Amino acid sequence: MTTATENTHTDDHHDDGHHEHHIPPGIKRWLYTTNHKDIGTLYLWFAFIMFLIGGAMAMVIRAELFQPGLQIVDPNFFNQMTTVHGLIMVFGAVMPAFTGLANWLVPMMIGAPDMALPRMNNWSFWILPFAFLILLSSLFMEGGGPAFGWTFYAPLSTTYSNDGTALFVFAVHIMGASSIMGAINVIVTIFNMRAPGMTWMKMPLFVWTWLITAFLLIAVMPVLAGAVTMVLTDKFFGTSFFDAAGGGDPVMFQHIFWFFGHPEVYIMILPAFGIISQIIPTFARKPLFGYASMVYATASIALLSFIVWAHHMFTTGMPVAAELFFMFATMLISVPTGVKVFNWVATMWRGSMTFEVPMLFAIAFIVLFTIGGLSGLMLAIVPVDFQYHDTYFVVAHFHYVLVTGAIFSIMAAVYYWLPKWTGKMFHIGLAKWHFWCSLVSVNVLFFPMHFVGLAGMPRRIPDYALQFADFNKWISIGGFAFGLSQLIFLALLIKACKKQGEPVSAQVWEGAEGLEWEIPSPAPYHSFETPPVVK
Amino acid sequence: MKRILFKVGTMLTALMTAPVFAETNDQIEQYQLNMTKGVTDISAGVYDMHMLMFIICVVIGAGVFIAMFISMYFHRKSRGAKPANFHENVQVEIAWTVIPFIILIVMAIPAMNLLIDMEDASEPDVTVLVTGSQWKWHYKYMDNDVEYYSKMATQAEQISGKLAKGKNYLLEVDRPLVIPTGKKVRFLITSDDVIHAWWVPDFAVKQDANPGFINDAWAMVNEPGVYRGQCAELCGKDHGFMPIVVVAKEPAEYDKWISEQQAIQDQAKAEEQRLLAMNMTMEESMAIGEKVYNANCAACHMPNGEGLPGVFPALKGSQIALEDQPKHIDVLINGVTGTAMQAYAKQLTMSEIAAVVTYERNAWGNNTGDLVQAKDINSAMNGQ
């Protein structure tokens, strides 16, 4: 794509009355900010803190599972850890990190001065910390926090849960509201604020994937809100949506939950596809292969995601016909996903590649996400899924897709755009340590999970039979190493925020193309106040 | 009195637990990498399907990775590679959409046939109703009047590390399910409280136990042996501690076993009726009660009777345990709807229930001095 800005913006370029005001000092700047870059930074730091908290919970889980027997925590607390770990990583780490990236990048990529709805943007971020304070505080209440898995299957989460469930429901409602506001903002921004000449099929793929993700969000987050509301009324107000005694059906909960849950999976991976599609062409110095088919593939994945939900429920006793339908539909999703992987490889093919840190993460993403995708294809096959379902094989699968998929893509994105945000190159030595330590440890952590899963270890258990002992030791060691590796990332980010490092040019990376690389580094507080013209 | 109870107890345990402990296997296999082939035709089919899928996935993955690493090696800037400028190729793009699609269809057809066989539970030779509850299984043979609970047999001391862990740590039960070999056994699966899942990897059977609904699954086991599995759906605190053990016996042995069980069950019932007339002393009652309590109640109400605040109620100092004796007995017999508190009428004998009620009313400083007898339980149960 070729683009050109009409005029160059500089820091002191304040000709627009709307943005004449000064940045308030201290905490007020962050509390009252409506600037997309500030809000993006808030989102990203929030996500990183949540990633560390959720990670600490994973460390508790792995410490307990280091050897057979119960050593550290009791089973009830273990269940709270697995539940809250899942909730925090999904709603607190991955989703806010993507929203943060969208805030920073979407306006810069489409040549807009800010998000379309800046005040709502402020709200959608600032309600998030409260949601997670509520969720985390429930851990310290009598009876403890939610202990029914992040999927909160009824009736374990209704009749058989403790009163802390009300806090869980409230927290999920707030998270949902935040995501919905964020999604509305992204959609309106992309529809209404594109620079002249920025046609649909010229938009960078990150913008495309986020647009589609945002539509998924507003379609399914309300369904989740409905599901938790039903849990709440079943538990506290005597309804029987999921209670057989009152004419309800506990399996219906799973249908409603996964109607949200499966598109949710794509909410967590489509922006990752966008990020990788930005990074690979830069470092291959070659335009993205099959731009149009990438867009169509993303859209078809999103559409198909609405008709595959019951593949999470093959063992609930569905009729054969339904099982077959969901099996075929699920397998079908692998076609557009495959197209994406093939396109990335074709982009690299006959390029002129260099391997800077963002590229390292992007390549690791393609390899490891493909492994996760292929195990997902295996899981789609109903008769075999009877053996895989609810074992560590599934745990391995979704961690390959979410950790080495979504989270690696977020790290790739941070390394890719961090110099643009701070104006300084990050500490490359630390970044390489971070990459290689993470890459090795994450595979020690998750790869053996395939084996214990196939050998018959169920998920969500605090203790296991002796034949799983040796692999679990390795898995835990990998887990601790992966956890520690993230501290390198923390150190690097602190250095970057202190603006240490070599100054970088506007383009930063030799092969980078797109509007965000045409404004100076660091990106000025207000950019594109006069829209650029895209040729 | 004590002696009689003891004798009945040992006789029952000896008969019920014999098959599990009689079994000796070779060493525990560490580092098992792959799925079990299992012992039924279906599980072998599942294994083959799994391997087919695995190989296809490895081939696809290898193809992608090889192409990627070739270009990473040859098309790198440091080797002086100049970037080409192609960015689309309609033929190639159509090819890699259509070919995977064909591969998928090739995979789906055998999967479909296998699935249809798996789901055909018609015309069984033996039917067993499997009921999950927090955290044990109940088996009921529909063609005979035999039914019993099956609980994990691993001692708490092994879990806490005070005792060495046995070979079948966490995968052993007090009374396994016994089924005949070479016969089609149909499992009807349901639940008393939350959702559980009954999973025996060797049979490739995993079915959710949904409260209020029944699911079915079946297995025709080819080899006699002991097969172990676990609950596979998060069902609360002790989800990790509700194993499944199935013993497959030759049909003749199975027939013998089932008629023995019937006789034992009848005998136990008769014995229970006889014991109704007898009274236990406070001392006997407390001793038996403590044992029963630790085996059945301590997991939730804790050995010190203090429960888990906010999750499982304390018995120590509770109003029911101190004052409302009829309610106390009713809770033991019928359980409490919508809680983990189960109905123990079928799980324990009347004298055991009487002893545990006595224990709970007198232990941990609940010094009510109440002594409950089996006949009190009987009258509460049968409304006489």
Next chain:
Amino acid sequence: MNSPSSQSKNNKMVVKLLAIVVGMFGFGFALVPLYDVLCDALGINGKTSDVAAVYESVEIDESRLITVDFITRSNTGMPWEFRAETRQVKVHPGQLNQVDFYVRNPAKTAIVGQAVPSVSPGPAAIYMNKTECFCFEQQTLQAGEELLMPMQFYVDPQLPEDITYFTVQYTLYNVTASADVVAMN
């Protein structure tokens, strides 16, 4: 940039998107009746209809004999004795049959019970037509009361050829607590 025209354009779009959000929230709840409709139509999860069927001039298919098993369970918290007087019946599709169920309340208080049916294999459920069933409504038994509850049904001759055998389970729940709430209202 944030000119009045683009403001109103944004606002219009926000309203539209919020309408989708509200609609999808409603759709979440609409899934409940939708699910029941699908269950009735497809027999998902082995649910049988909770409305009495009408038996009139159904052709009896003498060529097929279907085995129907009955299982009874009293769930936790339900002290009733509950059993089917006939454990198994063999019926021709289209033929009207009656099976009696025995219940007794051994407790010292009145108890309200609700029986919940479930059929396995699930697809058979929609062919199990009940003209009369105790499960259609809640049952109240006084202390010590016993009762023989009839259940009349016929198997729809449309039953697929491959189903020759199915099981009907009734689970009895103690609904005294919620029944009181209803009575109070």
